[in-house]
Amino acid sequence: MVGSQSNSNPARIPALGFRALALIVLSILLMWLDHREHHLDAVRRAVGVAVYPVQIVVDSPARVWSWLRDLSASKNQLQLENSRLRTEALITRGRMQELAALKAENDRLRDMLDAREQVRGEVRVAGIMAVDANPYRHNIVLDVGTREGVYDGQAIVDASGVVGQVIKTGLTTSQAILISDPDHALPVVVNRNGLRTVAFGTGEYNRLSLPFLANNADIETGDLLVTSGLGGAFPSGYPVAVVESVTRLPQEPFAEVSATPAAALDQVREVMLIWTRQQDDGTGNE
Amino acid sequence: MSNARASRQLPVLITLLIAFMLMITPMPAVAEPFRPDWLALVLMFWAMTVPRSYSVGIAWLIGIFLDVAQGTLLGQHALALCVIVYITVKFHLLMRVFPLSQLTATVFALLALYQFLLFWINGVAGVTAPIIDYWGPVVAGTIVWPFLSTVLSGLRYRVQTGG
Numbered sequence: 001m002v003g004s005q006s007n008s009n010p011a012r013i014p015a016l017g018f019r020a021l022a023l024i025v026l027s028i029l030l031m032w033l034d035h036r037e038h039h040l041d042a043v044r045r046a047v048g049v050a051v052y053p054v055q056i057v058v059d060s061p062a063r064v065w066s067w068l069r070d071l072s073a074s075k076n077q078l079q080l081e082n083s084r085l086r087t088e089a090l091i092t093r094g095r096m097q098e099l100a101a102l103k104a105e106n107d108r109l110r111d112m113l114d115a116r117e118q119v120r121g122e123v124r125v126a127g128i129m130a131v132d133a134n135p136y137r138h139n140i141v142l143d144v145g146t147r148e149g150v151y152d153g154q155a156i157v158d159a160s161g162v163v164g165q166v167i168k169t170g171l172t173t174s175q176a177i178l179i180s181d182p183d184h185a186l187p188v189v190v191n192r193n194g195l196r197t198v199a200f201g202t203g204e205y206n207r208l209s210l211p212f213l214a215n216n217a218d219i220e221t222g223d224l225l226v227t228s229g230l231g232g233a234f235p236s237g238y239p240v241a242v243v244e245s246v247t248r249l250p251q252e253p254f255a256e257v258s259a260t261p262a263a264a265l266d267q268v269r270e271v272m273l274i275w276t277r278q279q280d281d282g283t284g285n286e
Numbered sequence: 287m288s289n290a291r292a293s294r295q296l297p298v299l300i301t302l303l304i305a306f307m308l309m310i311t312p313m314p315a316v317a318e319p320f321r322p323d324w325l326a327l328v329l330m331f332w333a334m335t336v337p338r339s340y341s342v343g344i345a346w347l348i349g350i351f352l353d354v355a356q357g358t359l360l361g362q363h364a365l366a367l368c369v370i371v372y373i374t375v376k377f378h379l380l381m382r383v384f385p386l387s388q389l390t391a392t393v394f395a396l397l398a399l400y401q402f403l404l405f406w407i408n409g410v411a412g413v414t415a416p417i418i419d420y421w422g423p424v425v426a427g428t429i430v431w432p433f434l435s436t437v438l439s440g441l442r443y444r445v446q447t448g449g
Contacts, residue, residue, distance in 0.1 A: 016341065016342065016372065016375055016376065017372075017376075019341075019342050019343065020342045020368055020369070020372040023342055023343070023346045023364070023365075023368045024365055024368060024369065026346075026361070027346070027349075027361035027362075027364045027365035027368065028361065028365065029361075030359075030360045030361035030364075031359045031360060031361040031362060031365070031407065031411075033360075034359050034360040034361065035359055035411055040360050043360065044354055044360060047350060047351060047354040048354050050351070051351055051354050051355045054303070054306060054307060054310070054355070055310065055355065057307065058307050058310055058311050058312075062312075137357075137413065139357060167357075168357055175357045182414060183412075183413070183414075203416070205315075266315060
């Protein structure tokens with residue numbers, strides 16, 4: 001019977017209160033260090049190495065599932081998709097030639113105006129682990145880390161637009177914050193007229209808010225917002241969002257503007273990491 | 287002798303590992319706020335039944351692992367788990383003889399305390415979260431508790447008697 005076990009005597013549990021108090025104090029110390037000074041990043045990375053296998057196990061059903069799906073795709077399906085992708089690649093390459101010419105012209109014009117040259121760095125594709133990160137924030141876990149040259153603050157985009165920024169790096173994985181997180185702010189510029197403002201996350205995947213536009217600011221529904229490059233985190237020119245609604249109340253100093261992110265933030269599976277040239281240490285692929 | 291003891295602890299460690307994995311398994315965004323705090327529940331159960339082996343130290347350590355996996359402040363979940371496991375161990379004799387309804391109510395209170403500590407720390411650190419993120423896991427965890435404790439009870443006899 002259960003009650004006859006000797007481990008049920010509370011007096012036998014040594015120094016319970018003392019141990020608990022010591023651990024609580026230690027926790028507070030750790031949290032303070034982690035929050036203020038990021039001294040504990042090395043500790044976090046070390047523990048992350050132990051956590052990584054568990055994350056792999058949790059991620060594996062999703063990977064196995066998509067591998068099985070790929071395996072069972074019929075030859076016909078694959079051929080159709082193949083030819084569709086070829087056409088898409090051809091069109092993209094054609095457009096890129098035009099862009100190369102535009103970039104060259106842009107560089108010449110900037111040179112004439114003595115403006116600083118825009119840096120275009122290396123990029124690398126990374127996968128998102130099907131692992132849930134912090135439940136209070138819009139975070140994702142990437143399957144690359146410092147081993148691949150990933151650094152804190154690195155910009156992440158996908159095919160449609162800006163996705164977010166790396167906030168924590170481990171050896172083999174990293175955590176990134178999405179632009180839809182309420183604590184994220186992104187300097188943007190309106191593509192149409194060059195108006196600069198900041199886009200904030202709202203906690204909803206499909207809405208960003210631009211709270212600092214005056215009532216008479218030149219902004220309209222349908223305007224494309226791109227990164228302005230200010231703040232150094234994101235290179236300029238990447239699509240961020242499309243303005244979805246502009247509400248101007250006469251008594252308010254600022255208009256209420258919300259925008260829909262260009263990237264489907266709750267559905268991203270693969271992203272591109274961007275190295276700006278100052279950070280490039282040669283480990284990024286092209 | 288120590289081999290037998292180790293094999294007795296293995297089922298518990300496996301349950302803790304599974305609870306950990308359940309905490310980081312992705313869920314659809316709609317269901318996310320209603321994820322029970324599996325680790326808190328499992329640790330409370332083992333602290334109640336085998337407090338000599340599973341007490342504040344293990345809870346704290348697992349909390350650290352959870353902090354690293356979820357990217358929360360290092361020590362946040364560790365502190366919260368440590369506190370509720372401390373309370374569970376302190377009153378484990380009393381809790382063991384509670385009828386299931388009373389025990390479930392106690393679990394509800396402990397889960398609410400757990401979330402309160404997490405939210406308090408979040409508040410100090412400047413992280414905001416909607417209120418459903420607080421009560422969702424508490425309610426879900428309370429509902430899950432009777433079934434979970436039944437499942438784990440089956441393992442309990444193996445662990446304590448070695449049979």
